[in-house]
């Protein structure tokens with residue numbers, strides 16, 4: 418998913434587990450940038466930004482943080498603070514999923530890839546339909562390490578279509 422030398426953007430990077438893996442896979446010629454609402458401890462060779470991906474100026478900051486102003490790989494693990502009210506929590510998660518797809522559209526190079534952690538909900542089909550307009554290859558997968566019944570799933574997208 419992360420070739421050596423690639424430019425990787427991590428949305429929802431705190432406390433930094435995915436950043437560490439991304440950084441070791443991208444290698445010393447890669448670029449890794451992470452953003453989170455929470456302040457993430459800096460890692461060697463990794464740029465960490467603190468900010469809210471819902472803010473309109475965030476795209477420009479993320480663009481500026483990468484050489485060439487774009488990324489090869491987007492990984493996203495954004496989860497809202499849960500209220501316990503199912504409909505509200507699903508709507509918040511759907512908003513973050515939609516924002517992730519906005520970022521993919523704006524900042525991924527043609528041919529680029531995305532891995533998004535998400536939770537099964539009534540919004541899943543609509544999200545996959547939109548992902549198919551951005552990427553040629555889209556699939557949903559689960560991992561055996563996920564807590565049983567958690568509804569955790571991963572949207573894996575490859576070959577970002579050429580922008581029209």
Ligand SMILES: C[S@@+](CC[C@H](N)C(=O)[O-])C[C@H]1O[C@@H](n2cnc3c(N)ncnc32)[C@H](O)[C@@H]1O
Pocket residue numbers: 428429430431432433434435436452453454455468469470471494495496497498513
């Ligand atoms: C499950 S954690 C990410 C864990 C991370 N992938 C790791 O490996 O360490 C989800 C993160 O999403 C962040 N988040 C939620 N909403 C956000 C937003 N609007 N903008 C930026 N980060 C957000 C939270 O602050 C939280 O740290």
